Amino acid sequence: MTLLYSEVEEELRASVRDLLADRCGAAAVLRRVESGAPYDMDLWKTLSREIGVAGLLVPEEYGGAGASAREVAVVLEELGRAAAPLPFLTSSVLATVALLRAGEGELIRELASGETTAALAVSLAASPYRPPRETVTVTGEGILDGEVRAVAGADVADVLLVPVGTALYRVRAADARIEVVPSLDLTRPVATVTFSGVFAGEAIGRFEARRVLGFGAGLLASEQLGVAEWCLSTTLAYIKERRQFARPVGSFQAIKHRMADLWLDVVRARAAARNAADLLATDSGTSDGQERARDRESAVAVAASWCSEVAVRVAEEGVQLHGGIGMTWEHPLHLYLKRAKSTEVALGTPGAHRDALATLADLPAPV
């Protein structure tokens, strides 16, 4: 158990960061977002196949890297730092974990190699602590009907994994109707996915919402950490340069104090995100003891609630401290504000995670 980054993690970070710096700078992301088709699937091919991030969570026997939540967390930090429009979270984390827990053995290989991209057909706003709304039905012959809203990553997926109750089904994305809606997060838009008499066949395994979505929430904390770090360092650079009243605005004490507070929040976010990633990495995968499960879920709830609020706060302060420029479309800062705020809602709001801690940390509500 360590809260530090290992050498392997730092090397992985460096290769992802270099690639993103080259092909996913903030100006490039802004242009893609304006084009209406934000995902950069060429970059995804390079990242998922050449650097191999798609297979990080997949055991070697299924063609993956046999790595863990720790390594995935570092990749997410970098993707957050770039507000990268890539389906890593949706395909290589959520869909992959759903398949692993369902015990599926074939599609997982395709995801690991990067040749196939998948998405889990659940609302991005689904909370790990509440069963997702039942909006899709399946007949005895395996025919799906229904609609799921606010699904992320479906628009670039080849395969959709559809939970119906505690069963998981798989369908070709082409067989569903996927309508991307104008979304607050321009870099990870959501879509309404509709199934009209789509043949899915037999369930591929069990779907445990709490485990899968909880895993995702714990790792999203690392993505939010990356978002917060970009906003903090960008704002810091700006206030050193921007001069008013014949000196850098960053030399005024009120501004300095706010930045010091943000920095301290980010320091603590890093510790929380690392802690969650570490505990998720040591999750045995089978049912672990009650205390271990509670510790793991507590770590996730702490990281998710703290890191999201910090990312939003740093992004908001970033806009404020950039002054008028912070309100322009032209400056990429808004991409991060939107990513931070949307991700705050994703996989459990901070309040939902704190409410879960009432049970997990034995801090019961008043009767």
Add this chain to the structure above:
Amino acid sequence: MALDEKAVRERAAAFLAGHDPAGDRLEFLRARFDAGLAWVHFPEGLGGLGAARELQNVVERELEGTPQLDLGVQTIGLGMAAPTILAFGTDEQRVRFLRPLWTGEEIWCQLFSEPGAGSDLATLGTRAVRDGDEWVVDGQKVWTSGAHHARWAILVARTDVDVPKHRGLTYFVCDMHAPGVEVRPLRQITGEAEFNEVFLTGVRLGDDLRLGEVGDGWRVAQTTLMNERVAIGGAPVRRGGGMVGLVTETWRSRPELRTHDLHRRLLRLWVEAEVTRLAGARLREQLSAGQPGPEGSGMKLAFADLNQALSGLDVELRGEEGLVYDDWTFRRSDTVDFFGRGPGYRYLRAKGNSIEGGTSEILRNIIAERVLGLPSEPRVDKDVPWKDLPR
């Protein structure tokens, strides 16, 4: 060649075999110091073995259950005076002071802050004027804990009024038993007096009590202050321990006190306490791995904030009991008994956490300037002779 863990453990075990821990306490401690097991990272002959600082843990484990130091009363000597004497003292001074300091035979206090010099410590005005081979000291110090039973003090005084403030200071060891030293308890909002005012009137100190060069007092004081900050921010906290543990214990055992508003605030503070604890753990890992980071500066800031929020919530949580105070008696107290006293005391005492040992405002300046590299503000006093400063 520096000693390794095994060698240190063997030394400690050998010492224990040759000295009866159930015998005279002072003799045992003196012998332990002479055996180099007081603070192993100090040089040989001065209570150490010239070994790595982390190896002290090895000694502590071996000597568990033997006579221990009184860390409450000795904290200033051990944490502030000793590192300064080691770094800047002459050989005679190191030999003269370090052993009785460590054993606790001689207690130390700190004479830095003045009514007119707190955050702006460098502007202090207590004068030390040379008279032959002595210095004559006149002035007033404040916020001195333990002054009433201290044998020595670390003192910073002004020896040159014609140069800018930082350059006219000299560091001394002050004899607290010398004529002219008057100690008065300073009553604080909690009712008791942890601290004192110290009035220095014509106090004579031999030049052999000067620590470091004349005019170099500010630099020497930096060593002292750095050690003070590390001591406050670095202690490990058990998960669910400390102030948060106290509040959650009350919450769990007394459901009749719970309200929805308090619940929301408690959950938030619990998360904040957790992430702060984790950040502290991560910082300690970095230090162990030899990767010191700037994160230490933030820990005191975070803990002060948390203690204040939690102690405030505690008073509200207890309702009627929160209206009652345990003891307003004006008496001296040597240690802060956070957990032995009542919620009212904790709430009031916590207010000092963001002021003592570097105010939260100063700490934010330090983070902003030294960690984030933001420009310092224009200073109007840097190059002005001290005597010309408006006061």
